[in-house]
Amino acid sequence: MGVVNVTPDSFSDGGRWFDTTAAVKHGLALVDEGADLVDVGGESTRPGATRVDEAEELRRVVPVVRGLAAEGVTISVDTMRASVAEQALAAGAALVNDVSGGLADPRMIPVVADAGAPFVVMHWRGFLQGGNVRGVYSDVVTEVVDELRARVEAVVAGGIAADRVVVDPGLGFSKDARHDLELLAHLDRLLGLGRPLLVAASRKRFLGRVLAGPEAAPPPARERDAATAAVSALAAHAGAWAVRVHEVRATADAVRVAHAVAETRAASAGDGAEGAR
Template sequence: MTTTADTTAPAHPGTPGLHPRGLPRPGRTMVMGVVNVTPDSFSDGGLSFAPESAVAHGLALLEQGADIVDVGGESTRPGAVRPPVDEELRRVLPVVRELAAAGAVVSVDTMRAEVAARALDAGARLVNDVSGGLADPAMLPLMARAGTPYVLMHWRGHSAGMQANALYGDVVTDVLDELRLRIEAALEAGITPGRLVVDPGLGFAKTAEHNWELLGRLGEVVALGHPVLVGASRKAFLGSLLADRATGQPRPARLRDAATTAVSVLAAAQGVWCLRVHDVASTADAVRVTARWGAEAGESVRSPLG
């Protein structure tokens, strides 16, 4: 089955050429700010657990330059226990509703079709499903009916046991093959190609080495022909790389933002559509610099004097 997305050739290095229909096109890699309405997320669990705090945080991210705010009510850190669906709804719906009413482009981070449907009714414009439709068989049909953009991530099971599934021959080849299967499933369910976004799932059933291999060959993920979302922000593989030299202890999550920004620059230069981050301000600056640099590089290539 053909999987041609809504495509435009990149004007220059650092400008994504693939955009999901129905969302803004700023001419550079977009920035998705994280709003975790959870008590147990690995980086900021509890920080925005109260709805009013989550809304205030989301509005602050918009002020810092977020193009999208991603609201999630279920932690997907390794070992996390799922909340009941009623609790997830209680957490996310007021936040989605208030942020959408304030004019934000809101994404809902959920694996449940019921939560996705209710969030779309409340004003969300994008569904970010880390299971790629595997956790809930009703998700793909819902997204086909809704006609809104849908992020499909590489996934090998729920958080409680996913790291036991971090077994690959060649991680990039295996991830690409499994993403292609999910893309086929999405298209067969009736989701239009121009609404699909793919995510290689850094940290989900992957070791630090797997994450680095995927980042090193990110161009192969972009070559799948759909917009790509990358979520490396504050993840454990960055903490391990930056471990304290004396103690060997990983750098704490909140001290990984500079490393996250470095990943953001390199990923934007590969033409990814969007970066999902906790510290929006640094990545918002980084993607603008990357796009401007890429524009100049493109002019140099086209110039007879370049």
């Protein structure tokens, strides 16, 4: 899943693709580099970001979705607003990626259910404005799994088909670096929810902390792509359905290698079983 941020204030690449033409061109470039789908968002969700108003989010997102859909690109729309999801789906988006899991807008679940679209449910504990992080956990893996399970049950009860629900642990959302690493170390627990798993680690703060070590300043977001590719390969090996990334080529290569190793291991195991017979 390649990322197209149609925003001036994204933590990673804000402003680079703010123009509709540039955003569409970038989305097509991500597909050329190996993206299977492109995630278009018009509102930054970085800590402290101010919410954009509805009209502006629609102005940013819908033309880009329409332009990419016209080129045959499979698109997810990254939004917490039902109105944006509804218009993006009408413009050609195939999937809704809501970082609030339908909690920010009570109309979201009915809109997605009526459209029959797949829906990404991310682990979310509220907006990250004004220090509202709420990142206190006794056991982050257990709590995230339990809260995601409850949210999946809620969206299914709201009419979204169970086989169209994707889960996302929400790395970096109300979580510090240790929490993010714990979740990545236990993706099997998240896969135990029985839903496709989206891992969105690209360029996030915890990677900067890992790269810097305990004393140094973290490198800028755009210098974390090699680390992102490493996480992507680990997630693919663990069984993730997709990884959401800003720089696609390195991650696509890393995932391809991870799959090749897994296939070779499976073939070797099959050959061993055949020999035993």
